[in-house]
Amino acid sequence: MRRSQPLGNLGRWGKRVAPAVTSPFALLEVLNLTLIAVLIAWRLRPGDPLLLSTQFPWLWLVTLIGALRYGSLAGAVSGAxxxxxxxxxxxPAFGPFPMAHFAGGMTMALVAGHFCDIWSHRAKRSQGINAYYSDRLVAITHNHYLLRVSHERLERDLLARPLTLRDALTRLRDLTVRRSADAQGAPGGLPNAQAMLEFAALTCQIEVASMFAVKGGRLVSTPIARVGEGFEPDADDxxxxxCIQEGALAHVKADDATADGSPYLACAPLLDADGTLxxxxxxxxxxxxxxxxDNLQLLLVLLAYYxxxxxxxPLVAxxxxxVPxxxxxxxxxxxxxxxxxxxxxxxSSLVALSFPRGARGDSLxxxxxxxxxxxxxxxxxxxPRTQIAIALMPITDEHGIDGYLMRVEALLRQQYDVDFQSGxxxxxxARIDAETPGDGLRKLMERCVDHA
Structure with missing residues (x-):
């Protein structure tokens, strides 16, 4: 039996030491730690329970830790x-209230908390950017692998295929966008699963296979889709x-004795964006x-692509x-x-450039x-009158747009001795609308058409 190893939880200890999100339990934790520190100091020195006479304000160290860990609000609560x-x-029995001592400690806590708030915001922003780049990298990796496989398969059996692999992948992608009438209530939320399985069977030369939903770590006996004869799965195989436990591809091998009695050749998981089976x-x-x-890896990539x-x-829809x-x-x-x-x-931003039709306009x-x-x-x-190029510029504000337009205009001036006005x-x-991005794109297109 062959399996692929999932990624480990690399940031488990870091998340415990420095949580990324402040939860309601954070304030409770800060309150408890401060209260425990006060009780310990009172137990050790009943005559000076807040250690005001020591050379270093030790109790404010707990407040400082809370502010650095959870932000200015936690530091203010601990100081209060x-x-x-x-x-x-x-x-009053210990004398007047030490205003300078507590004012200095509270200022220290607020400064440290402000530092935590600023860098938490920057870290969250960086995480968002990295998540976007990671999503793009995954898509590029899948496309690169599919490109390599397509070239290899074209050399072997292009004449035996009704479609090229690129056309077939385009059709597979359209299956997730064009929801047919029976796909609206598809089991497991998988639209056109039957058509997808038929495509995978054609590409990977599968004769008999079925897709079964997984709920609570157990297989549902009713298949979502199948090719060839139907069969009932053996959950204890x-x-x-x-495959269910590891969330990875599992298949038989000649030197594997554990799967000798299995009637199946391979089991491939279909995982959602969060890694849920x-x-x-x-x-x-x-x-x-x-x-x-190679063929089984191609099957796994096709399922991941789907x-x-x-x-x-939902994003495309x-x-x-x-804008259909x-x-x-x-x-x-x-x-x-x-x-x-x-x-x-x-x-992020959208930039639309509208060029007049004609020999010079087409060249520009x-x-x-x-x-x-x-x-x-x-x-x-x-x-009939214009050609429009709409550029979607990720993580780009007004300054980035100005730089892009200056670069394009300088290029046109260098190549054709024209600028935007003379050409x-x-x-x-336009900025990307966070709530209704399609409406923002439609309004930008209407501006281009109205100008033309």
Whole structure:
């Protein structure tokens, strides 16, 4: 039995020492620690329970730790508790209230808490940016692997395939976007699962297989989709059990004795964007030559590609509800950046350049399209009078837009001795709307059309 190893929890201890999110229990923790410190000091020195006569204000060290750990609010609460403790344990019998001592300690706590608040915000912003880049990296990795596999398969059996692998993947992606009438209530929230399984069976030469939903760590006996003869899964089969427990691909090997009695050849998981196991694809029969590592890895990538499409479907649908003609990749990136702005407040922008039709206008348009940044998503449209290029610029504010426009204008001036005004090039910009990104894109397109 062969399995892939999941990633370990690398940041477990760091999250315990410095929590990323302040919960209601944080204030309770700060209060308890401060109260325990006061009780210990009172127990050790009943005559000076707040250690006011010592050379170092030790109790304020607890307040400082709380402020650095949870922010200025926690530090203020801890300092207020020390003030209450002075009135309860000391009072007027110990002399006047030490205003300078407590004012200095409270100032120290607020400064440390302010430091924590600022860097927590910066860390959250960096995490949002890194999450976006990680999402893009995963998509690029999948596309790179599919590209490599497609070239290898084209060399072997292109003539035996009704479609190229690229066309088939496009159809697979469309299955997650175009929800048919029976896909609205699809089990497990997987639209067009039957069509997806038929495509995977055609690509990976699978003869008999079924997809079963997983609920509570157990298989549902009713299949979501199947090809070939139907069968009832054996929940205690070692391949199925290993696939569910590990969330990884499991298949038979010639030197593996644990799966000798299994009637199945492979079990592949289908995971959502959060890594939750949605269903398991059980392969019961396929040609002997097709049972190899590369083919099974391709099957796993196809399932991941489909799962990512299902996860991204709400983002694409939200944009296409306002702009139905928006390309899939452009709508997906726009939805991702709108989600990033909602989560972290990071601005991204849209820039539309409208070029007049004609020999010179077409040359300017083509030169501008070739100069787009690698991270930007570009959508080009044509009308009888104009050609429009809309650039989606991730993590770019007004200053970034100005730099981009200056670079494009300098290039056109260098190549064609024209600028935006002399070339009759209209420039329209807009920020990405965090709540309704599709409406913002539609309004930008209307501005371009009205100008033309």
């Amino acid at each position: 508790l020390l003030i209450v403790a002075w009135h309860v344990l000391c009072g 070692p391949l199925i059990r290993d 949605l269903c398991v694809l059980i392969v019961r029969r396929m040609p002997f030559l097709a049972l190899n590592h 799962a990512h499409g299902v996860a991204h479907q 939200g944009v296409r509800a306002s 003609q928006a390309p899939y990749d452009f709508a997906l990136e726009l939805g991702r950046l709108a989600r990033l702005k909602r989560a972290s407040g990071i601005e 348009f083509e030169q501008t399209v070739r100069q787009r940044r690698a991270l930007d998503a570009l959508w080009t449209m044509s009308t 009759h090039i209209a420039v329209h910009t």
